[in-house]
Amino acid sequence: MKTTAITNQKGGCGKTTTAVNLAAGLAGRGYRTLLVDLDPQGHATLALGFQPDALEQTIYEALVNPPALLGPILLPSSRLPTLQLAPANVLLSGAESQLMRMDGREYVLRRLLGEIAGNFDYCVIDCSPSLNLLTLNAMVAADELIVPVQTQYYAIEGLRQVMETVEVIRERFHPNLYIRGILLTLVERQTLLSRQVEEQMRAYFGSLVFRTVIHRNVRLAEAPSAGQTVMTYAPQSFGALEYQSLIDELTYESPNC
Amino acid sequence: MKTTAITNQKGGCGKTTTAVNLAAGLAGRGYRTLLVDLDPQGHATLALGFQPDALEQTIYEALVNPPALLGPILLPSSRLPTLQLAPANVLLSGAESQLMRMDGREYVLRRLLGEIAGNFDYCVIDCSPSLNLLTLNAMVAADELIVPVQTQYYAIEGLRQVMETVEVIRERFHPNLYIRGILLTLVERQTLLSRQVEEQMRAYFGSLVFRTVIHRNVRLAEAPSAGQTVMTYAPQSFGALEYQSLIDELTYESPNC
Numbered sequence: 001m002k003t004t005a006i007t008n009q010k011g012g013c014g015k016t017t018t019a020v021n022l023a024a025g026l027a028g029r030g031y032r033t034l035l036v037d038l039d040p041q042g043h044a045t046l047a048l049g050f051q052p053d054a055l056e057q058t059i060y061e062a063l064v065n066p067p068a069l070l071g072p073i074l075l076p077s078s079r080l081p082t083l084q085l086a087p088a089n090v091l092l093s094g095a096e097s098q099l100m101r102m103d104g105r106e107y108v109l110r111r112l113l114g115e116i117a118g119n120f121d122y123c124v125i126d127c128s129p130s131l132n133l134l135t136l137n138a139m140v141a142a143d144e145l146i147v148p149v150q151t152q153y154y155a156i157e158g159l160r161q162v163m164e165t166v167e168v169i170r171e172r173f174h175p176n177l178y179i180r181g182i183l184l185t186l187v188e189r190q191t192l193l194s195r196q197v198e199e200q201m202r203a204y205f206g207s208l209v210f211r212t213v214i215h216r217n218v219r220l221a222e223a224p225s226a227g228q229t230v231m232t233y234a235p236q237s238f239g240a241l242e243y244q245s246l247i248d249e250l251t252y253e254s255p256n257c
Numbered sequence: 258m259k260t261t262a263i264t265n266q267k268g269g270c271g272k273t274t275t276a277v278n279l280a281a282g283l284a285g286r287g288y289r290t291l292l293v294d295l296d297p298q299g300h301a302t303l304a305l306g307f308q309p310d311a312l313e314q315t316i317y318e319a320l321v322n323p324p325a326l327l328g329p330i331l332l333p334s335s336r337l338p339t340l341q342l343a344p345a346n347v348l349l350s351g352a353e354s355q356l357m358r359m360d361g362r363e364y365v366l367r368r369l370l371g372e373i374a375g376n377f378d379y380c381v382i383d384c385s386p387s388l389n390l391l392t393l394n395a396m397v398a399a400d401e402l403i404v405p406v407q408t409q410y411y412a413i414e415g416l417r418q419v420m421e422t423v424e425v426i427r428e429r430f431h432p433n434l435y436i437r438g439i440l441l442t443l444v445e446r447q448t449l450l451s452r453q454v455e456e457q458m459r460a461y462f463g464s465l466v467f468r469t470v471i472h473r474n475v476r477l478a479e480a481p482s483a484g485q486t487v488m489t490y491a492p493q494s495f496g497a498l499e500y501q502s503l504i505d506e507l508t509y510e511s512p513n514c
């Protein structure tokens with residue numbers, strides 16, 4: 001199983017939109033895929049059509065009750081047979097203080113995912129907009145990171161903080177962690193600011209920036225209100241096609257290992 | 258001094274843009290205004306033209322070293338004489354675990370602001386996209402909250418979590434706290450989704466939703482890259498005028514107390 005965490009502490013840069021549509025696109029191609037919602041907002045859970053507050057068990061129970069397993073809390077996606085979800089709801093915000101007190105607190109999610117790794121080809125983790133212990137768990141559990149970045153001024157500044165955090169994690173917890181790529185999201189063809197930021201990002205980070213760019217496309221914002229991913233809600237929309245081209249870039253260059 | 262915290266755990270909904278331009282607009286009208294950056298991203302600090310990582314002292318030092326005072330760390334705005342900033346940078350992310358260990362940890366910011374209340378008419382606090390102890394401190398220190406909400410699907414769900422958190426805070430820490438209003442931000446006149454969400458918000462929350470709506474306007478996104486607020490960067494832009502009309506709504510209905 002290859003595990004990718006979608007992370008950036010900058011809010012609203014398209015983490016959930018990327019995690020959900022990446023997982024759905026991989027499942028649509030027949031890969032056995034696990035989507036992990038690690039954000040107490042529960043937006044990845046909502047995006048797959050579930051009501052977070054109606055769930056009896058979520059990732060919270062598996063994280064705070066070792067040696068609980070992930071298997072029993074997984075939900076099958078109604079529209080994509082090879083996609084499963086580890087859901088979250090607001091209770092997850094209580095995990096932070098409980099994890100703090102555990103031995104090996106940074107490795108809790110990694111241990112959980114290790115138990116079910118044989119059942120999946122890919123795992124995608126959606127993170128909350130912060131660099132807290134939950135997000136740390138996601139980075140330690142992941143093989144690679146995708147960092148969505150909006151082409152806006154504040155977004156560039158935030159990238160440095162992400163990079164510095166990754167360095168700390170490589171030194172202290174997970175030497176093999178690497179940034180798979182920076183994904184430019186919510187790109188607006190018509191504004192100078194967006195074009196300028198894209199040029200700056202490519203100048204600074206070179207090939208670390210994916211060739212695929214995700215433009216602002218209203219179908220991507222509508223899909224969650226229908227409880228669907230864009231892959232089933234509007235499969236021919238620009239949004240869906242751009243996420244498909246991201247998957248081409250990801251799967252072509254790195255055969256599953 | 259009247260203290261307003263700008264908060265919503267949903268990322269990218271315009272918290273910083275609202276906090277910075279509200280504070281600048283109040284200062285532009287001659288009110289003595291304090292802007293508090295309580296987000297380790299330091300975006301409100303950037304928006305006023307400062308380099309967060311170059312600062313010797315920030316709000317972090319005042320929070321974790323009681324009985325430190327706020328006065329010595331305040332920075333005057335270069336363009337608006339009656340605006341001062343309590344800056345932040347990434348070190349602030351270390352405050353969470355230090356505050357956890359303090360007595361009266363929820364009241365630390367409130368005590369700090371109490372010391373300098375006589376020097377200002379208004380105080381505006383920018384919060385990070387989370388419901389952690391720092392944000393709790395902002396809510397306990399505030400007289401009122403403004404909750405920016407993007408007219409998108411995920412945004413509606415998040416509002417319930419904010420409301421529930423406010424109820425807990427009123428019961429346990431601060432009975433007089435109230436939500437001054439919900440501010441619709443990043444509104445797109447041309448999409449059906451945006452209009453539908455606005456209708457739903459007004460149907461659910463009625464007069465709690467400000468009459469003023471902030472439309473998507475590229476000048477608002479450009480201003481921070483020039484180290485300015487929109488009030489000096491593009492004072493006649495729609496973005497500036499809409500924030501001015503928000504201030505009209507705020508100051509007309511609630512004479513400063």
Ligand SMILES: Nc1ncnc2c1ncn2[C@@H]1O[C@H](COP(=O)(O)OP(=O)(O)OP(=O)(O)O)[C@@H](O)[C@H]1O
Pocket residue numbers: 010011012013014015016017018039043127128129185186187214215216217218219220221222239266267268269386409410411412
């Ligand atoms: N390419 C896009 N085109 C149009 N809308 C988009 C696009 N990507 C994301 N959105 C919308 O923008 C908003 C922010 O995206 P999203 O919630 O995925 O970001 P996030 O980084 O997960 O936010 P948070 O920091 O709160 O977790 C959402 O309302 C989403 O529907």
Ligand SMILES: Nc1ncnc2c1ncn2[C@@H]1O[C@H](COP(=O)(O)OP(=O)(O)OP(=O)(O)O)[C@@H](O)[C@H]1O
Pocket residue numbers: 009010011012129152153154155267268269270271272273274275296300384385386442443444471472473474475476477478479496
């Ligand atoms: N009305 C608007 N029109 C155009 N761009 C806007 C508007 N409001 C905010 N923005 C831009 O959208 C992005 C998100 O806004 P902002 O950073 O203020 O949100 P936030 O809630 O403070 O984010 P975070 O959750 O990361 O703290 C920024 O790049 C900002 O410049």
Ligand SMILES: [Mg+2]
Pocket residue numbers: 015016017039043127128
């Ligand atoms: Mg999200």
Ligand SMILES: [Mg+2]
Pocket residue numbers: 272273274296300384385
């Ligand atoms: Mg902000």
